[in-house]
Amino acid sequence: MIDVGGTEEMARRNAGSSKYHHGDLANALVEAAFELARSGGPQAIVLREAARRVGVSVSAAYRHFTGHRSLVGATKSRAQEFLLKAMAAEPVEKQDNPADQAMAQVLALGRGYVRFAQAEPGLFRTAFDENAPTEQTSESFALLSKALDRLVASGAMRAAARPGAETPVWSAVHGLAELMLDGGPLSRLSDAEKFEETERTLDFINHALVSME
């Protein structure tokens, strides 16, 4: 145990001889809930199980959350953050001219979105769990907005078509992600086919954005 780093909470947790006061139970519970969600979606978030995994009594959770619902809400937030990160982290191929570059950036966001859904279906479902309270406004939406603004600025898209353009783009990408998700109508496709359908849909978006008036 040479490793001295880690978060402040971990430090407090490990430092104190007593484990009575955990130090960061709230975060620890969300982390456990997050892992449950990762494996089985929002339905798999079980307050008792999260407490069990953290090694704490069930009722201790009620010091930090008003109940099951608020734990799920916190987990949903975390899942949304992960989706955001996946979108932002998707590589963008360098293009010759600004218009192509701006379009490549828009499409990369979509690609990251779909790939995240594919890689982490449980988290993706949790991020859009309709039963859980939404704690924050969507930063993913803001990311897409900015990319579309740049698309207009680059000349790749008409300014007149800009207002409200987020919705159809988001819809196409979100719909594809949902349809290809495990259990969905397109879930039986091979990985290669899924890739193909993703690129096809991104190309579809490309053509629509360029030709909208």
Added chain:
Amino acid sequence: MIDVGGTEEMARRNAGSSKYHHGDLANALVEAAFELARSGGPQAIVLREAARRVGVSVSAAYRHFTGHRSLVGATKSRAQEFLLKAMAAEPVEKQDNPADQAMAQVLALGRGYVRFAQAEPGLFRTAFDENAPTEQTSESFALLSKALDRLVASGAMRAAARPGAETPVWSAVHGLAELMLDGGPLSRLSDAEKFEETERTLDFINHALVSME
């Protein structure tokens, strides 16, 4: 009680003095499950409650379904049929030329899809319940395929762009429906705004289909 019509099952049911043999329990249970799904989505399908509503003992249901899962599967099928009907029933505005007419037909399918999701969120969710077994291949998909074929035949869409065109169109429409569903990120929009976003997305699809190469 002048009404003599009705299905054969209902006839048998009402005719016999004894109610011991229901005559059509399987259908009656699915119908009850369907109403539960309509109100609360697939999660609301409770085998015991369905039996209760039909007025039959719980264990009677096991004569007709292997268990809860198969009841949900049957209900999912029914919900899919309703979606199909809503798509097919959506009115198509008459257009001057064949190309516009073919496009109007494609977009009407999408409009019907989104409107069904909006009007019957519980059924829409049930139709795409990832946990339930899928019993039949999607007739909705076939409907869309034919409409796209006609689009090519009419000259509104390039033949080269036809293969695989179902996916992006379906994705855009499905995504919009999901995002606007109760609890979704766009669920807070007013009815007028939802209408606007729907038309915008259909227009988006229109432009993409026309300009794809």
Added chain:
DNA sequence: TGTACATCAGTGAACGCGCGTTCACTGATGTAC
């Protein structure tokens, strides 16, 4: 046409399960003086 009997389609009680939530409690911590 009547009767015996296999089969079909119900009944109702019971089971175990794991969940979310609540309760009275107690040990640890930090602050005022």
Added chain:
DNA sequence: TGTACATCAGTGAACGCGCGTTCACTGATGTAC
């Protein structure tokens, strides 16, 4: 620096709930002769 005490963050046992499923059973139906 020490002490009293309020507050904070845990414990563990218990509750009720409604669910899906199973079981031994019984009444109704239809068919063979």
